[in-house]
Amino acid sequence: MQVGSENLIIERAKEGDMQAVGSIYERYHTPIYRYLYFRTGDHATAEDLTSEVFLRVLRALPEYQTRHTPFQAWLFQIARFLTIDYYRKNNRYQHEELTDTLPAETERTETLVNQQLNAEILNQALDTLLPDQREVVLLRFLIGMPIHEAAQTLHKSEDAIKGLQRRGLMALRDALKEMEITYD
Amino acid sequence: MTDLDNALQSKLNQLENGDALDDVIAGLGEEELELASLLRMVAAVKEVPQPVPAAQNSQVRKTRLLQESEVLRMNKKSTATNVQGKLSDYLIPAFAFSFLIILFMSLAVAGAGLWLYGSQSGRAATMANISGQVEMAASAPSNDWKALGAGDKVPSGSYVRTQGSSSAIMAFADGSQMVLSPNTQVKLVEATQERNGIVKVVIAQQYGTTSHKVIPMREKQSSYVVRTPSGQAFVKGTTFDVSVAQTGVSRFAVNAGSVLVSASNQDVILKAGQTTSTTPGTAPDIPGYQFSLQGTVEAQEENTWLISGISIGILDTTNIFGNPQVGDQVYVDGRVLDGGAWVADLIVPVDGDPISSFTGTVDSIDGENWVVNGHAIYVGEDALVDEGIEVGHRVRVLFTISDGIWVALSITSLEDDPEPDPDPSPTPDPSANPSLSFEPDEIEVYVCEPLLVAATGTLVNTAEGEDDLAEDVQLAYEVIAGASYASAVGLNPDFWTVIAPGESENFEVITQLTEEWASAPAGTEVKIRVTIASENNRPGGHPGRLTVTLVNNCGEEPTPTPTTDPDPTVTPTETPEPTATPDPGEEPICTGANPHPVGMKLAQRYGVTYEEIMGWFCMGFGFGEIDLAYGLSVQTGVPVEEIFQMKMDGMGWGNIKKELNSLPGNGNSSGNPNRGNSNKDKPDKAKPPKPNKP
Numbered sequence: 001m002q003v004g005s006e007n008l009i010i011e012r013a014k015e016g017d018m019q020a021v022g023s024i025y026e027r028y029h030t031p032i033y034r035y036l037y038f039r040t041g042d043h044a045t046a047e048d049l050t051s052e053v054f055l056r057v058l059r060a061l062p063e064y065q066t067r068h069t070p071f072q073a074w075l076f077q078i079a080r081f082l083t084i085d086y087y088r089k090n091n092r093y094q095h096e097e098l099t100d101t102l103p104a105e106t107e108r109t110e111t112l113v114n115q116q117l118n119a120e121i122l123n124q125a126l127d128t129l130l131p132d133q134r135e136v137v138l139l140r141f142l143i144g145m146p147i148h149e150a151a152q153t154l155h156k157s158e159d160a161i162k163g164l165q166r167r168g169l170m171a172l173r174d175a176l177k178e179m180e181i182t183y184d
Numbered sequence: 185m186t187d188l189d190n191a192l193q194s195k196l197n198q199l200e201n202g203d204a205l206d207d208v209i210a211g212l213g214e215e216e217l218e219l220a221s222l223l224r225m226v227a228a229v230k231e232v233p234q235p236v237p238a239a240q241n242s243q244v245r246k247t248r249l250l251q252e253s254e255v256l257r258m259n260k261k262s263t264a265t266n267v268q269g270k271l272s273d274y275l276i277p278a279f280a281f282s283f284l285i286i287l288f289m290s291l292a293v294a295g296a297g298l299w300l301y302g303s304q305s306g307r308a309a310t311m312a313n314i315s316g317q318v319e320m321a322a323s324a325p326s327n328d329w330k331a332l333g334a335g336d337k338v339p340s341g342s343y344v345r346t347q348g349s350s351s352a353i354m355a356f357a358d359g360s361q362m363v364l365s366p367n368t369q370v371k372l373v374e375a376t377q378e379r380n381g382i383v384k385v386v387i388a389q390q391y392g393t394t395s396h397k398v399i400p401m402r403e404k405q406s407s408y409v410v411r412t413p414s415g416q417a418f419v420k421g422t423t424f425d426v427s428v429a430q431t432g433v434s435r436f437a438v439n440a441g442s443v444l445v446s447a448s449n450q451d452v453i454l455k456a457g458q459t460t461s462t463t464p465g466t467a468p469d470i471p472g473y474q475f476s477l478q479g480t481v482e483a484q485e486e487n488t489w490l491i492s493g494i495s496i497g498i499l500d501t502t503n504i505f506g507n508p509q510v511g512d513q514v515y516v517d518g519r520v521l522d523g524g525a526w527v528a529d530l531i532v533p534v535d536g537d538p539i540s541s542f543t544g545t546v547d548s549i550d551g552e553n554w555v556v557n558g559h560a561i562y563v564g565e566d567a568l569v570d571e572g573i574e575v576g577h578r579v580r581v582l583f584t585i586s587d588g589i590w591v592a593l594s595i596t597s598l599e600d601d602p603e604p605d606p607d608p609s610p611t612p613d614p615s616a617n618p619s620l621s622f623e624p625d626e627i628e629v630y631v632c633e634p635l636l637v638a639a640t641g642t643l644v645n646t647a648e649g650e651d652d653l654a655e656d657v658q659l660a661y662e663v664i665a666g667a668s669y670a671s672a673v674g675l676n677p678d679f680w681t682v683i684a685p686g687e688s689e690n691f692e693v694i695t696q697l698t699e700e701w702a703s704a705p706a707g708t709e710v711k712i713r714v715t716i717a718s719e720n721n722r723p724g725g726h727p728g729r730l731t732v733t734l735v736n737n738c739g740e741e742p743t744p745t746p747t748t749d750p751d752p753t754v755t756p757t758e759t760p761e762p763t764a765t766p767d768p769g770e771e772p773i774c775t776g777a778n779p780h781p782v783g784m785k786l787a788q789r790y791g792v793t794y795e796e797i798m799g800w801f802c803m804g805f806g807f808g809e810i811d812l813a814y815g816l817s818v819q820t821g822v823p824v825e826e827i828f829q830m831k832m833d834g835m836g837w838g839n840i841k842k843e844l845n846s847l848p849g850n851g852n853s854s855g856n857p858n859r860g861n862s863n864k865d866k867p868d869k870a871k872p873p874k875p876n877k878p
Contacts, residue, residue, distance in 0.1 A: 013253075021253045025246050033237040047237055051245045058253055081821060117228055119235050132571075141229050147193065155821070162189040163572075169192075169222045176225065183224040 010071060014061050025054055028072070031143050032079050038138050039083045041123050049086060053079045073152040076139065080153065117181055125175040133168030136161055191216045195223055308337040309354045309375045315795055316350025318364070338372050345369040346392070351787070351794045358383045359399045360408060365784045366794060368392025373411075373636060382406050386694075388636060389434075393427040393784055398441075405689075407676045411636065411696055415447035415462030418674060424454070432464045433501045435529055437474055440598075446674050449663055456598040457543030457578050459519045461501060461529065464671065472519030473557060475526060475542030478534060478808050479585065481510050489528075491516060492540075492585050497527035505532040515782045515807060520544065524558055532782060534807055541582045541811070543598065546575050554592070556581055563592045566841050568819050570597040582815055584808075593841070594815055616721040618654035619647045620683070622714070622730035627693075632738035635697040639732045641714060643680075644688040653721065654683040659691065660717035666710035666734075669701045675714065693732045701736060708736040782807045790814045800828060812837060820844045 006027075012020035032053050036046040056078050064074060122142075126134050135154055139145040140161075147165075151158045173183060191213075198208045205227045209220045237245075311318070311332050319329040320336070321343045329345070338344055338354060346352060346364045354362045354370075357377035364370065373386035383406040387394070390413070398408045400421030410417045413432035417424065422441025428434045436445045437459040445452050445460055450467035452460055458471040479492025489496050496516060498504075508514045508531060517530035520542065544557025554561045561581060563569060569592075573579060578598040583590045620643060627639045645654045659678040663670050674694045683689055693712055701708075714730040783801060787794040792814075800810050805828065813831070817824040822844055830840045 016253060018250050018253050022246060022250060025249055029242060029245070030236055034234055037235045043235065046235075047241050047245075050237065051248065054245065054249050055252055058249060084822065117232055119232055122229065122232055141226055142234065159189070160571075162193050166189050166192045166222070169225065173221055173225050183221040183228065 006071060010061070010064070014064070021058065024057075028075055029054065032075060035076060035079055035138060035143055036083065037119075038123055038126060038142060040086070041127070045086075049079070049082055053082055056082065069152050070149050072145065073149045076143070076145070076153045080135070117176070121176075121179060121181070125172055125179065128175040129168055129171045132156075133164050133171055136164040137168040137172055140165055188216065188219065192219050192222065195219060196226065199223065199227065308339045309356050309372055311336045311338060311344075311352055312355050313351070313353040313793060315352065315793055316366070317347040318344065318350050318352040319347075320344050338375075340372055340374050340376070343369065343371050349794075356383070356385050358401070358406075360385065361397045362387065363395040363397075363787070365393040365395070365787070368394060370394065383408070385409065386636070386638075387411065389426055389428050391428045391430065393425065395423070395425045395787075397423045405677060405691075407692075409674070409676065409694070412462065414464040414466075414671070415445055415468055416674060416694075416696065418444040418446065418676060429501070429503060431501070434462045436460055436462070436468075448671065449661075449667070455578065457580055459529075463501065470521070472521050472527075473543040473545075475516075475518055475520060475540070476811075477516040477518075477526075477540040477542070478806075479513065479516075479540065481508055481512050481514055484510055489531075493588060494526060497521075497525055498531075499527055499529075502528045503530045505530075508533050520557060534782060540584070540808070541580060543578065543580045546573060546577050546579055548575060549573075554595075556595075559590060561590050561592045561595075563595065566838050566845075567592040568594040568816070568841060568845065570595060573597050573599075582812065593812060593837075594819065596815075596819075613651070613653070613655070613721050615651050616653050616655075617647060617649060618645050618652045618683070618685070618719065618721055618726075620645055620654055620657065620716055620719060620722075620726040621728035623688070625729065626731050626733070628733045628735060630735045630737040631697075632736065633702060635699065635701060636694070637697065637734055638692045638694045639734075640690055640692055641730050641732070642688050642690050643683065643716075643728075645683045645685050647685045649685060652685045654680075655720040656681060657683055657719045658717045660715050661693065662713045662715070664711045664713050664731075666708060669698050669704060669708065670710050670712075671696045671698050693730075695732075695734060697734070702738055704736050704738070706736055706738055710734040786810055786814065790818070803828075805831075809837070816841065816844055 009020045009023050013024055029050060033046050033050045036049045036053070037043060040046055040049065053075070057075060060078070064071070069077070126137065129137065132154070136150060139150045139153060140147070145153070147158050147161055151161045154161070156164075176182070195208050195212070195216075198211075199205065205223065209223055212219060312334050314332060314334050318332045320332050320338055321329045322341070323343065332338070332344065332352065344352075344354065344364065346366050346368050348366050350366050352364050354364065354372070356362075356375055360383075362370075369390045369392060371388040371390065373388050374384055375386075376382075376384045383401055385408045387409070388411045394410070396408070396410065396419070398419050398421050401408070406420070408419045410419075410426050412426060412428045412434035414428075414434045415436070417426065417436050419441070422443055423439040424441075424443050425437045425439070426434060427437075436443060436454060438454040438456055440456050442456070443454045445454060445462065445468050447462040447468045448466055452468045452471050454460055454471050457473055459474045460471045461469045477491060477494065477496070479494070481489060481491055482493070483490035487498050489498060491514065496518065512533055515530075515532050515534040516528045518526060518528040520526050542557070542559075544559075547555040547558065552563050554563050556579060561583060570579075573595060580596045580598060581592055582594045582596075583592050585591070623642050623644050627641060629637060629639050631637050643657070643659075645652070647654075657680045659675050661675055676692045676694060677689075678691065680689055693714060695710065695712065697710070701710075710733070712732045712734075714732065716726040716728060719726060783797045784794055786807060787797045790797075797810060800813075801807065805813070809831070813824050813827045816822070816827055827840060827844070830843070831837070835843070
């Protein structure tokens with residue numbers, strides 16, 4: 001979707017055009033779901049939160065102004081804060097959940113034989129990163145967001161994103177190495 | 185950011201552009217080889233089959249979304265229909281036709297008005313977030329004050345004032361904003377945005393407090409200027425506050441970016457966290473770092489008070505509310521002078537938790553023991569600390585004093601702010617031979633009033649060679665006659681990075697004349713000489729100069745006789761309050777001072793309304809707590825309302841910080857002082873409940 005045509009669709013969606021709302025959903029629901037999966041580590045939770053993100057987007061759409069923030073960055077800001085709300089309301093923190101969902105040590109050793117990188121392993125490795133690093137790696141390489149949009153989504157400068165990007169990738173490399181997946 | 189960060193991004197760009205991984209890695213320099221494994225991993229990550237939502241669930245979600253969309257659309261339509269319905273209830277058939285005629289005519293007039301208005305929309309400011317009594321007049325002093333509402337336009341030349349407990353935002357065409365605090369009056373001298381994108385905003389602040397958020401200006405001819413009776417601030421994109429006391433003493437405080445403050449032909453540059461004061465007829469004070477301190481008065485001498493163990497200097501200009509005594513708790517707003525002395529600009533009695541803040545430079549970092557501006561700070565695990573702070577960086581420290589120890593609650597970096605010219609000494613280009621001159625080289629302006637005069641000069645590079653670029657051109661000025669009538673002079677702009685051969689650049693010579701000018705003899709002159717202070721490619725200098733002469737023509741034309749206001753010298757601060765009788769529907773006042781200066785300051789700092797801050801205060805939160813909550817909201821992105829709720833639920837501030845730190849997306853989960861979230865956006869504008877008596 002080109003930026004110009006996207007802006008048109010957004011304007012139509014603001015007016016209540018259901019076809020335009022449907023187009024926005026079709027365009028973005030998979031990347032939003034993907035982001036939420038990697039933030040929560042759970043398919044069902046990611047599905048529920050995806051619904052909630054789009055409902056929030058729909059209600060907030062009349063206030064959205066294209067000149068302030070790229071639409072994708074705005075969407076992911078909503079998704080990001082929704083995740084924060086989710087953890088807060090459920091009175092649980094991501095690192096606690098991580099501890100619960102990680103396999104036991106012996107179990108892990110067995111599964112590490114002949115490891116191939118897949119979404120589940122990647123998710124486990126991502127969870128060892130510092131939160132800011134994880135956000136940047138997730139948005140940049142799993143969602144494919146350009147540097148400037150990641151900066152706007154996370155309210156940081158582009159230089160800050162570049163720094164977090166390199167440190168995040170180094171941390172991810174080290175985490176994967178511990179899982180016997182190396183790229184040296 | 186390191187070179188490797190940039191190198192990695194460059195290589196990632198190549199991958200995104202379709203270059204083969206092996207080719208990209210082969211192109212790594214020796215010092216970049218460590219990036220090879222990262223690039224291989226990125227390529228592998230992108231190949232990982234991504235999780236996708238179940239198709240059936242996606243369709244269900246889409247259907248729900250569209251249903252919700254339809255409900256919202258119908259509600260909107262229903263609201264409009266209801267309005268129409270109510271109108272029709274009042275229309276009896278006999279009058280229906282005439283009503284429609286009147287309606288049509290009204291719409292036609294309104295349409296014409298809108299068309300006219302639209303053609304001038306770049307020449308006015310728009311009011312927003314009106315709270316309380318906010319008024320506009322075409323000229324001041326005037327009795328012709330009219331109430332303003334949200335969306336009202338304020339044309340250039342108008343005066344706007346806020347009454348007690350009132351505030352408003354004035355928004356400009358480029359998105360810049362000025363917040364007017366209670367009891368403030370400004371004149372909007374100029375607010376224009378031309379088709380070529382050049383923005384010019386000039387505000388004359390007569391009294392009160394304003395807070396400015398200026399959008400970075402793309403066009404070098406753009407300017408945003410705030411003038412006060414004792415000085416003026418020139419900015420290109422920043423956030424800063426200006427307070428003007430009844431004496432004309434002005435305080436300029438910069439929150440982000442940098443601001444040039446000029447007074448009596450002297451300039452100072454304020455960086456983020458710094459403040460200065462100007463007094464009529466004198467140069468600006470040397471910039472000092474801001475501090476806000478809340479503590480107990482332990483001793484009082486004539487020029488020095490001891491507050492929570494800190495010696496605070498009291499100046500003639502210090503604004504002291506009430507009569508604080510030893511043992512009282514006070515809030516102090518002030519600055520740290522060059523020699524390290526702390527002096528107060530404002531002292532006001534307060535209640536609540538003693539949480540304070542100051543800005544300064546990091547002297548040393550030794551684990552949990554930091555020294556900032558010579559003060560030892562304990563930075564424990566609970567402290568929220570921005571990422572990447574190093575010795576020498578400018579920071580804002582929010583702290584509390586425990587057993588005489590300054591314990592950091594948060595440390596925010598001020599280093600991300602744009603700095604002035606990063607390369608002050610470029611190398612001259614020997615092949616360039618620019619020739620700069622002023623055309624014309626003399627300008628004469630006859631003026632009685634207004635007392636703020638702008639003369640436009642033009643600087644031309646008359647060289648003809650293609651390479652004869654003039655680079656880093658800096659202008660300077662000197663008042664060579666009638667200096668006693670000029671309280672301030674400014675050049676805007678006064679610097680260009682390049683003026684190509686044959687190109688010309690306009691600039692303004694802005695002069696603020698003293699009030700004595702209006703009573704000086706006709707023919708009195710103020711002369712200002714503008715010269716080229718430096719230019720990179722002609723080290724010998726450029727001989728061109730411009731002389732601007734302001735000639736007094738008061739008395740040459742009869743001055744209009746005032747009819748409604750016999751005393752034009754009346755000071756605006758004598759404006760009476762609109763009503764002394766409490767409105768039964770008025771919200772209860774629980775502040776002690778009205779408006780409360782600390783509440784105003786916090787409202788400005790966080791870009792929210794005064795009423796919002798006082799709402800929390802009236803619920804029993806101290807100003808220190810409010811400052812802390814909004815600061816946490818800024819850093820973590822959690823709405824401030826939820827942070828206050830956590831406190832109301834019985835959590836201590838330490839635990840609240842821990843919990844917020846632990847939330848995903850907040851990079852300070854371990855409390856490591858060198859990690860953190862540098863998000864400096866405004867907090868969510870969660871509304872507190874209406875103020876009630878605590």
